[in-house]
Amino acid sequence: MSIQIPRGTQDILPGEVEKWQFVEDTAKEICRTYQYKEIRTPIFEHTELFQKGVGDTTDIVQKEMYTFEDRGGRSLTLRPEGTASVVRSFTQHKMFGQPNQPVKLFYNGPMFRYERPQAGRFRQFVQFGVEALGSEDPAIDAEVISLAMTLYKKLGLKSLKLVINSLGDKESRISHRTALINHFQPRIEEFCSDCQNRLEKNPLRILDCKKDRDHELMKSAPSILDYLNNESKTYFDKVLLYLKELGIEYEVDPTLVRGLDYYNHTAFEIMSSAEGFGAITTLCGGGRYNGLVQEMGGPETPGIGFALSIERLLAALEAENIQLPYENPVDCFIVALGEEAKLKAAVLLQQLRQHSFSADMDYLDRKMKAQFKAADRVHAKYVAILGEDELQKRIINLKNMETGEQKEVAITDFVNQFIQLSK
Structure with a gap:
């Protein structure tokens, strides 16, 4: 179970x-x-x-x-x-x-x-x-x-x-308390046991009772404003x-x-x-x-x-159908293809996060298309693509997901370039 x-x-x-x-x-x-x-x-x-x-x-x-x-x-x-x-x-x-x-x-x-x-x-x-x-x-x-x-x-x-x-x-409440006791006492047996117990201890609390709130004596009870x-x-x-x-x-x-x-x-x-x-x-x-x-x-x-x-x-x-204006998009999602690319992507993620960027990557060894879908689901602003070809050229492809614009960036300068793009 x-x-x-x-x-x-x-x-x-x-x-x-x-x-x-x-x-x-x-x-x-x-x-x-x-x-x-x-x-x-x-x-x-x-x-x-x-x-x-x-x-x-x-x-x-x-x-x-x-x-x-x-x-x-x-x-x-x-x-x-x-x-x-x-x-x-x-x-x-x-x-x-x-x-x-x-x-x-x-x-x-x-x-x-x-x-x-x-x-x-x-x-x-x-x-x-x-x-x-x-x-x-x-x-x-x-x-x-x-x-x-x-x-x-x-x-x-x-x-x-x-x-x-x-x-x-305190003085006003004492006067009001006496008035409440005098008001409720003759018919207190018509109220719940809680109200009966409160009559002498704290009659003001009777007015807050949920069980007896529709009782006629509630509507005609002395108002505190008359005893201030x-x-x-x-x-x-x-x-x-x-x-x-x-x-x-x-x-x-x-x-x-x-x-x-x-x-x-x-x-x-x-x-x-x-x-x-x-x-x-x-x-x-x-x-x-x-x-x-x-x-x-x-x-x-x-x-x-x-x-x-x-x-x-x-x-x-x-x-009131109010949508709160909170957003938690990913600044950069790295699409890594292959073990060597994943290892490099982990390093780049760490560097981005140390500069307070929200960054993530795929951990299920999915194909590129599935990784892009994952980036869409987390509303990634940029997707960085790193595969075998990119590793050989020592570059990374960086795509702006809003505009569709894509450019090559040297891996060694990737984090600095990303910082400049985000300013």
Whole structure:
């Protein structure tokens, strides 16, 4: 019996992986222009990190984490998201003491959640995200949102919608929490067991329930916007003002709460309205988490960030029929006929590659016609022909595959000639 790939995972094969590389390279380049630096954290962490950082009332912690004990009896978890790990690293390495503040970071790597696999959702998925730690200026909220929107637009997406809300500060959330409990408590038995458990622990999470989202009490639930104190309302208004000045369209949605416990103040999602994208329209989500660094044992430090799935980004590009402008043609394909020619071709390939040219040759001892077909399949710009006649004359025939022009070049001067042709 052949061994198959685990459910909820995928192989990204040549021909497809180039799309990933293009998207990830674009994201990194945009981060460079915004002055966000890359950070890399372990794929597994102590389970307590996610229980504290993500929140033990979330679906992620309660149902979706891949958790195991190592040989020392320690509970470890494959990371289900990136923010908790970044904040842990920020705290552990005392990055809050660096002279340049805020500390602006980005990450890109695999995450793991035990979810029901469906289109665009996997148990191992790649998440790209940014975190800005050390500033509670509304301008940095707008910058983080701008970075995400810039990435999507740079890649050509047009069917985008930014949805934003404020979860308020601690005082505002306490007032809203009381209102939510009073609203749901009389009929809480009509809700799922998760919602019943969350009523006292974190009633805001009830609004994020997927099972009961169509219940009539959901539609009439108290809005957080009605409970914002003056400070929270002023903060939110400033964020919206910055977005307006940056030319970023948005829609305020008072029901948006996000799925993680650490958010406060700004919360946002970017969605795709492209036809055929699927029922799950969210591309990206993020928000502000001013108490998370303290939760990790660090000093009081504000923070904001977002995360997006590369898989869902690629699905959105496909839904809008956007062809990424990536190319990986071979600069030179050497058609070698005979053992002596193959030996010389191997040397020439090495020399071309040392000058950063993409170069290849045939390794199946095929006839010349088949080798030319192979060169066509890899979109070779030039084909160099080396056979017995060429070896005797100490030349190599170099053909421009676009123009059809062909010329003889001395073997000893081949690499230098190729460098000149490519300038």
